[in-house]
């Protein structure tokens with residue numbers, strides 16, 4: 001924990017005094033915004049991102065690309081919202097990249113830096129030094145890059161870009177993060193021989209995020225072969241070729257819709273999320289099924305997703321390996337359910353923003369819960385919970401999970417709720433607006 005007062009400030013999570021009835025407009029997807037920025041930066045012509053997410057992770061991505069020479073102009077249209085115009089340029093060093101604690105920045109950009117002319121130094125938050133990066137580093141070396149990481153296999157490191165990269169076939173164990181595969185594929189069209197990525201590990205998390213990468217590459221004109229279109233299992237191939245400048249409207253972040261849907265489930269209310277896409281690769285789309293199994297019902301209408309809680313919350317036994325980032329929110333709801341839950345397939349969450357399995361069990365248990373870690377997930381036995389401090393370990397999804405618990409448990413104090421700024425800077429304002437309450441005055445925050 002740092003000495004920064006924002007990190008010790010406690011936010012009294014509002015208790016829901018009645019079923020929530022609200023329409024919540026959710027900002028753009030982090031995963032789509034950061035992929036779109038990378039692809040636009042690598043394109044051979046300018047492109048547009050409309051309704052991009054503006055949050056810590058996406059600003060870090062944009063600033064990093066700017067540091068390598070890409071022009072990104074922010075245009076505010078009073079009628080159509082924000083848009084970012086991306087004008088690619090010859091990538092160059094010397095440059096310094098702050099990855100914060102953004103998996104997308106720390107994994108997607110070293111391959112881009114390998115294409116730059118000059119040295120690009122990467123560093124970030126202390127936690128970024130602990131998150132797995134070895135798959136990207138080793139693969140880039142195999143593909144011809146020169147990287148100085150002083151043998152750490154992790155951040156900080158310097159990529160000595162040579163202006164081009166051979167590319168070709170490479171094997172990577174992506175069992176600790178699907179982002180290793182996405183990272184290599186995204187820059188693949190710009191490698192001299194393209195890239196063929198073969199995943200060799202025992203498991204592969206977050207498959208929808210790899211599908212998102214493939215779809216966005218194809219939309220930018222890349223030729224991609226995948227296991228789904230007749231290729232070998234666990235092998236993705238991207239041909240070398242120019243990328244088009246795309247005009248893309250970013251979908252709402254469905255994983256960030258989760259706490260608001262959870263509010264309908266927990267309070268027996270109804271929440272509408274406008275612009276929920278009818279077809280998407282976002283893992284958050286699985287919430288329609290998961291939260292229905294946990295007691296709600298939903299309908300995809302022309303206004304968006306209408307999600308209704310029944311007043312009952314059921315436990316769930318679910319393999320969340322494809323949708324790992326939904327685990328903290330599901331765990332919070334599960335702690336309030338009428339039966340036990342088992343969440344499986346998410347051992348890799350120990351290496352996310354924080355060790356999410358340890359953090360969720362400790363924090364829910366400190367409120368009186370009964371959560372145990374299993375080898376690959378969590379077992380959650382609902383108990384009557386009491387108020388107390390909910391520590392968040394610089395993890396945005398721990399903070400929103402604490403807010404969900406606070407709807408039903410009086411006196412939950414979420415530590416460092418500002419950490420939601422990683423992907424959802426307006427979270428507390430959106431939460432209080434959803435609850436129909438006036439936003440709390442910022443004066444004299446309670447201290448831990």
Ligand SMILES: O=C(O)C1=C[C@@H](OP(=O)(O)O)[C@@H](O)[C@H](O)C1
Nearest residue numbers: 031177178179205206209324325
């Ligand atoms: O590629 C992406 O945009 C992401 C992939 C997933 O990472 P892991 O495969 O490391 O879990 C996910 O958890 C993360 O929030 C975003």
Ligand SMILES: C=C(OP(=O)(O)O)C(=O)O
Nearest residue numbers: 101102103104325352353
């Ligand atoms: C795991 C997450 O993020 P990152 O992109 O930093 O891996 C997340 O948002 O839940």
